[in-house]
Amino acid sequence: MSEFTYPAELALQPLALPPSVSVTVPGSKSITNRALVLAALSNNTVKGALRSEDTEVMIDSLRRLGFLVTEDWAANTVTVGRPGWERLIPADTADLWVGNSGTTLRFLTALVSIDRGTYRLDGVARMRERPVEDLLAALRQVGVDARSEQGTGCPPVIVVSGAGWKGNVLTVRGDVSSQFLSGLILAAVCSQRDYSVVTIRIDGPLVSVPYVDMTLAMMTQWGIEAGWEGDNTIVVDPHWQGHPSGYTIEPDASAASYFWAAAAVTGGRVTVSGLNRTSLQGDVRFVEVLGQMGCRVEECDAGITVHGGPLRGVDVDMNNISDTVMTLGAVACFAEGPTTIRNVAHIRHKETDRIAALAKELRKLGAEVAERDDGLTITPRALKGCAVDTYNDHRMAMSLALVGLKVPEVVIRNPGCVAKTYPGFWQDWEKLRG
Numbered sequence: 059m060s061e062f063t064y065p066a067e068l069a070l071q072p073l074a075l076p077p078s079v080s081v082t083v084p085g086s087k088s089i090t091n092r093a094l095v096l097a098a099l100s101n102n103t104v105k106g107a108l109r110s111e112d113t114e115v116m117i118d119s120l121r122r123l124g125f126l127v128t129e130d131w132a133a134n135t136v137t138v139g140r141p142g143w144e145r146l147i148p149a150d151t152a153d154l155w156v157g158n159s160g161t162t163l164r165f166l167t168a169l170v171s172i173d174r175g176t177y178r179l180d181g182v183a184r185m186r187e188r189p190v191e192d193l194l195a196a197l198r199q200v201g202v203d204a205r206s207e208q209g210t211g212c213p214p215v216i217v218v219s220g221a222g223w224k225g226n227v228l229t230v231r232g233d234v235s236s237q238f239l240s241g242l243i244l245a246a247v248c249s250q251r252d253y254s255v256v257t258i259r260i261d262g263p264l265v266s267v268p269y270v271d272m273t274l275a276m277m278t279q280w281g282i283e284a285g286w287e288g289d290n291t292i293v294v295d296p297h298w299q300g301h302p303s304g305y306t307i308e309p310d311a312s313a314a315s316y317f318w319a320a321a322a323v324t325g326g327r328v329t330v331s332g333l334n335r336t337s338l339q340g341d342v343r344f345v346e347v348l349g350q351m352g353c354r355v356e357e358c359d360a361g362i363t364v365h366g367g368p369l370r371g372v373d374v375d376m377n378n379i380s381d382t383v384m385t386l387g388a389v390a391c392f393a394e395g396p397t398t399i400r401n402v403a404h405i406r407h408k409e410t411d412r413i414a415a416l417a418k419e420l421r422k423l424g425a426e427v428a429e430r431d432d433g434l435t436i437t438p439r440a441l442k443g444c445a446v447d448t449y450n451d452h453r454m455a456m457s458l459a460l461v462g463l464k465v466p467e468v469v470i471r472n473p474g475c476v477a478k479t480y481p482g483f484w485q486d487w488e489k490l491r492g
């Protein structure tokens with residue numbers, strides 16, 4: 059992302075006045091990466107796309123797979139398609155670099171299995187610690203030779219496919235990441251010519267359910283019948299019924315959480331435009347947690363507005379909105395009474411071990427934090443500014459920025475890690491000054 063440069067450390071200045079602003083955040087990462095895959099299979103244009111490291115590795119990988127991609131970032135529009143109709147995946151061999159993008163790794167591992175070919179997917183050091191074995195095991199059930207190159211259950215991943223999936227029934231575990239299931243649903247679209255449905259069963263609990271619902275809702279928007287059958291089975295009709303002519307991406311609700319939370323911690327008012335509760339993104343419900351803490355939440359045509367006020371601690375199950383755990387962790391430091399976050403053990407497998415990282419950095423800032431396997435309890439104490447580490451995790455950086463709105467001398471180390479999903483975050487954050 060050449061447009062932005064970042065210092066090694068960023069010293070934050072607290073706000074002089076509570077903000078009273080309306081902001082626009084970039085397109086959703088999760089919707090962009092799904093839409094790029096669907097566009098690649100159906101020759102389509104994605105509008106309002108997010109440009110960030112996670113979407114750039116997706117676009118670069120699609121090119122390496124032989125898809126034709128035209129980018130017009132002045133209009134945030136990307137067009138993707140196949141050069142011919144003989145193959146579903148144009149290149150029969152490719153080496154893909156997924157950086158630290160979980161969605162790119164998991165969606166493309168599944169996608170490349172639908173055609174004959176040999177593919178390798180690898181990423182940064184942390185990506186080599188992020189699990190993918192449950193997805194590989196599911197692909198082996200339909201005759202795909204899918205394995206972790208070093209036997210670690212993590213990337214690098216090798217996928218050797220004969221001629222797509224043999225069979226139409228798979229079972230996948232869902233307790234580590236929902237992205238395995240979303241990848242299989244996306245790939246199922248073109249996986250079969252011989253069956254009328256593909257059935258994917260979920261073995262055990264499923265985390266991050268709203269992301270699976272997002273995948274299914276997008277399939278419907280793209281003319282594919284896919285949906286739940288009971289609580290633990292997904293059925294996909296692997297035949298297109300037609301495609302949209304162009305597809306528009308919503309603003310990113312996880313990115314919006316930092317701005318709504320800014321209103322909460324400062325007692326100000328912040329509107330994030332372009333989002334409402336009918337969003338495809340579960341993270342839009344983060345505002346309900348702020349509502350429980352004492353904020354007033356207002357939804358109108360322009361977007362969702364949060365009005366801050368005195369905050370009280372809450373006890374919440376965040377399994378459905380786990381990308382906002384760290385946002386809430388920062389807000390909790392400014393509430394009356396403790397906040398307990400539950401049922402998010404799976405966030406230990408993300409860009410960093412997010413439970414451990416959040417506990418460590420909030421303690422450095424002065425909060426009292428009790429860590430459990432599946433979450434944490436944050437008890438507010440007097441805070442003092444210090445240099446905080448971000449663990450190369452964009453959400454650590456953007457969440458800790460909230461503390462810097464109120465507490466002097468907060469310094470963010472490696473602020474450039476925001477580029478994973480929000481390269482212009484620091485510029486937009488300055489808009490809180492009015």
Ligand SMILES: O=C(O)C1=C[C@@H](OP(=O)(O)O)[C@@H](O)[C@H](O)C1
Pocket residue numbers: 087088089160161234235236237240265266269380381404
């Ligand atoms: O499907 C998706 O787009 C995502 C699913 C979630 O991952 P998990 O299912 O691993 O929790 C979320 O954390 C990630 O940022 C995006």
Ligand SMILES: C=C(OP(=O)(O)O)C(=O)O
Pocket residue numbers: 158159160161162381408409453479
């Ligand atoms: C966990 C995240 O991303 P991913 O799993 O797609 O790398 C995230 O954006 O917070």
